[in-house]
Amino acid sequence: MEYIVEKIGMSRTISVPSTPVTLLKLVETKVCEVGENNRAIVAYAKGKAKNKAIAGQQKKYNLSAEYNKFATLTVANSEAGDLDVSPLSSAVVIKVSFDSKGRGYQGVVKRHGFGGGPRSHGSRFHRRHGSIGNCEWPGRVQPGMKMAGHMGNEKVTVKNEVVSFDSENGILVLKGSVPGHNGAMGRVRIVK
Structure with missing residues (x-):
């Protein structure tokens, strides 16, 4: 399963010894259309970009104006609607892909x-x-x-252990660092 995330920044755990962690926020995502092998077209909000092509997609999938970016992801959903984030609760290892700092x-x-x-x-x-x-x-x-x-400014993928996942606020806490600047948009994929 894949998800689009935004990097919040780094922190550390309160345990002794403390562990450096990276905080990622799940971006609110709508599943527009599910194809074979659970590959789906999803929409999410990023910036204020709008043109006739985006407007046409929003009209086709009956989306509000803030959903102005589209991507193809492997999802847990079987039909259109809100993205299912329940698999993240049991995830142990995650692959994270971001563009590195330029x-x-x-x-x-x-x-x-x-x-x-x-x-x-x-x-x-x-x-x-x-x-x-x-x-x-x-x-x-x-x-x-x-x-x-x-x-720099090239796609880098790393593996990180999941420390915790707050499903209510959509905050994913990973052990160690991930590439990219704070506020960068990237993808996470569950490995196991």
Whole structure:
């Protein structure tokens, strides 16, 4: 079963020793249409985006204006309506997928952990990557060469243990950290 969640942030348990936990809030989701293998089209609220395509979907599934995003998930429901969150109460391990924090264009020291050169005067090789090519053959840079470039802002999936689930408020508490910034939208999938 899959669910759309919003990352609230991190905290810790009061037990001794304390455990770092991440708090995720379930986004209110409506199941619009259930297909085979429990794959369903679901609608949820995110921002204020609206266009004619979204308006057409809202009219087709008889949804209110705040449901302006649509996704395909594996659900426990057998028919359209509110999303069934009861499987989360017995979940032990969950896979969490978020976009990691974007860090822009970074050099090789930060991006790949290169050591760099001496920091003394006259070195001229401090945080650079050094040579990247070979000799006359193959006469090009090999694919996969570790170089400076865009870092972060890519989908990352991690496994976390479930500490608790508050079904009344829709708060999921997971052991450890998950990728992404506070307020980021992502997905969780029950593993066992």
